[in-house]
Amino acid sequence: MLKDKLTALLFILVTTGLIAGMFTYEDNRPIQDFLDEYRSTVAEGTPVIDRIIGAVDAAEIIMIRDTYRRSDFNEFFGFVQKSLGKKILQDPEYDQIYKTTDNQIIFSAKKRSVEPAIRSIVELKKELDKAGIPLLYVQAPFKVSKTEQTLPLNITDYADSNADNFLEGLKENNIEYLDLRPFLRDGEKTQNELFFDTDHHWRIETAFEATWLIGDLLNKEYGFSIDEKLMNLESYHVKTYKNFFQGSMGRRVGVIYGGIDDFTLITPDFPTNLTVERHDKSYDEVSTGPFEDSMLVKSNLDENKPIDTNRYAVYRGDNAELVFKNNLDAANSVILIKDSFGLPVYSFLAPAIKITSALDMRYFDKNVVEYAKENNPDVVIIMYNADSFNDEMFNFKLDQGGKNE
Amino acid sequence: MLFSSLIFILCFLPVVTILYYTVFRFSRKLQNVLLLFSSLGFYAWGEPWFVLIMIVSIFFNWFFGLMISKFKTRKVAERAIIILMLLFNISIIFVFKYLMFTIDNLNRFFKMDITTLHIILPIGISFFTFQAISYVIDIYRGKGMAQKNPLNVGLYISFFPQLIAGPIVRYETVADQIMNRKETISGFSEGVTRFLVGFSKKILLANNFALLADKAFSVQSDQLSFSFAWFGAICYTLQIYFDFSGYSDMAIGLGRMFGFKFPENFNYPYISKSTTEFWRRWHISLGSWFRDYVYFPLGGSRFNNKARLVFNLLVVWSLTGLWHGANWTFILWGLLYFVSISTEKLTGFEKIGETKGYSFSISFLKHTYTLCLVMFGWVLFRAENISYAFDYMKAMLSFGSGPFVDTNTFVYFNENWVFIICGILFSMPLGKTFNRWLYNDKKNKTKNAFIYIWPFIYSLGLISLFLICMSYLVKGSYNPFIYFNF
Secondary structure, X not given: OHHHHHHHHHHHHHHHHHHHHHHHOOOOOHHHHHHHHHHHHOOOOOOHHHHHHHHHHHHHHHHHHOOOOHHHHHHHHHHHHHHOOOOEEEEOOOEEEEEOOOOOEEOOOOOOOOHHHHHHHHHHHHHHHHHOOOEEEEEEOOOOOOOOOOOOOOOOOOHHHHHHHHHHHHHHOOOOEEEOHHHHOOOOOOXXXXXXXXXXXXXXXXXHHHHHHHHHHHHHXXXXXXXXXXXXXXXXXXXXXXXXXXOHHHHHHHHHHHXXXXXEEEEEOOOOOEEEEEEOOOOEEEEEEOHHHHOEOHHHHOOOOOOOOOHHXXXXXXXXXXXXXXXXXXXXXXXXXXXXXXXXXXHHXXXXXXXXXXXXOOOOOOOXXXXXXXXXXXXXXXXXXOOOOOOOOOOOOOOOOOOOO | OOOOXXXXXXXXXXXXXXHHHOXXXXXXXXXXXXXXXXXXXXXXXXXXXXXXXXXXXXXXXXXXXXXXXXXXXXXXXXXXXXXXXXXXHHHHHHHHHHHHXXXXXXXXXXXXXXXXXXXXXXXXXXXXXXXXXXXXXXXXXXXXXXXXXHHHHHHHHHOHHHHOOOOOOOHHHHOOHHHHOOOOHHHHHHXXXXXXXXXXXXXXXXXXXHHHHHHHHOOOHHHOOHHHHHHHHHHHHHHHHHHHHHHHHHHHHHHHHOOOOOOOOOOOHHHXXXXXXXXXXXXXHXXXXXXXXXXXXXXXXXXXXXXXXXXXXXXXXXXXXXXXXXXXXXXXHHHXXXXXXXXXXXXXXXXXXXXXXXXXXXXXXXXXXXXXXXXXXXXXXXXXXXXXXXXXXXXHOOOOOOOOXXXXXXXXXXXXXXXXXXXXXXXXXXXXXXXXXXXXXXXXXXXXXXXXXXXXXHHHHHHHHHHHHHHHHHHOOOOOOOOOOO
């Protein structure tokens, strides 16, 4: 029948196009990519059967990764979901992601036992007390708030309740904390102003406000002398890039479904001179200069780069140990143990105090107490968003005795 | 390898098809060799060891076939070979599929202490073993000639379209096609269309229903609401139909692309008015296999003795249940159909309402009864264990401890109503009705005009569905394979 012949013809054309495109599109090199993937996952001396299984896995990964016009398929998927009015989307990594009533894309935080995290931080506090170094825990918000049901009705987000339980534990153990959530969610800013629509992070403006809530507390309770002028947005240059950022959540669903965010860059409008030391497992790196040169990864703001470039990481998005030394007149030092919400926070803090060290416990493999003793900060701050209560983030490597090299 | 994967669509299928119709087109034997080795590669994808089991099965059954052919006139020898063949094939299936289950139950019920083994079930073992049995028995019954070339037996048993999820193709159906099939452009095109229909059923409907059913069947039984229990049961009912019939469509289509004609496996089972009719429409190749190779040899329904009829049905339906998996849920599911089909046969249920004068309501009631029984059956089939299945059914009957309605039902229905409506509509023979309407009344001018553009609408629609499916695959969306137990 004609309909079958037409269908077969179109099928052959489409599949031929997809296969040809896979080999010719931009920098696609499926065979080389397959070999690279295979070599990276299958070690030499692996038994034959395991090699075959490794090759099969590599082939399947490359088929997806090198699909011709993969991002267009992603957009098409988003278009179909939007047309169907879907608010719940399947996701290979998060299981499900959601479009909230604020039109933001996010996953939901799972219910977690915070007891191990409390035990771990109590232990850290005890050791720091012995060294005479104060500890402050700062609770950053997660994108979803408990105060309003913005997720689909049957979905519960546990970030806030996990954080509440954790802070309750800190209170019982007399550990100082600052809960940013009520201050940031005081009704002045809408949810869309507080958080990116397409990323799980807070907007830079929100991080700026959070930084100086912390700064204010440091001045009042920890003997810091941060210049109040530096806590005022008027001392900064603010530039908003319109339709400039597709965050990690948006990348999963495409622009048609998730939209695009504006991105605001806040940089000091006062003289700065910072030395940034980056200590990685394999090598160290040092750079010195004003904020724009030493702190910003400007390539992340390149307008010619794809929309899904991680603009948020313009603020020294890095997992290595970072030490910022202020070469101008300033006092006080901080060790900030952080997750990715901390990137803009240490960036704003660094030009205002003498030394800021930033550690990410997922990658930092030394004993935190020993590190603190060696650097003797005025305070150790732990700042995590409300979906960070896992073993990895609260493993301060205290069992690693002796001094760090 | 799965049909619903990028590697199959963009790599395996194009390569095999191109080689088949170019380099190998001049020799049927070479084409068969290509299909055989492609099929073994298809099967070995992911679990390379299992292909050895298949090769052993192919070799032995080829040998049994030759022996049957050789001892054609010696009945005793023939029967001995058949018994040997059955022992061999049943042993394979028993070791890989039922041994662990047997040991577990011996330990549990007879307080024995046999070491529990961990044997991984080779995918599709029940399908290819049944085909292997069919090969030898059909030769024994004179419905096909023994293949002298073991590669041809290998192709029959391992041919990739029907290898992992059926249909169970009997040797008598394809014996002649192995060497004498005819590939045509029309046949190839029909095959592509059929494959795309199945592909869309699997990716767009079955996989979406799978997500919803999984949600419902993962709720703790004491928290399961009446509404969500029904929602989950309906979604699983639709999932298993579109998944299984989608696979069969893909298999039939792929076979057609290479010149094979496989039997139909599904015929709109959810429109049935009795469970007996349901099984004439559901997994037809399995039902007819059990009918021809088990039920009829036992005597079928030719006995006047009703007890013997019931016994035969008990054997067939226990085996049917067990074939689907080594779990008491499957056995109980089979027994459920034994009870319903025996009752229907003994009461003449199918004939009720078939004579003139009976109202539409009787037909509706029969349909409702069948669907409800099928759905409760699927709950048994889907549940992890019998205890959960009964708790789930209690929730469906509003005897559970969960609420009557919950937000899950509201949210997931709201999210998926388009799929649910499409699922219900496409489980009915609307396509057939539409085609009848379109092509029967040639005098209608508007319709005649539509007939001209319909092929274009249809093919563009189907290719659009294919592209949507591809977007789901590229996204790495949920794509379960539910026949691991089979």
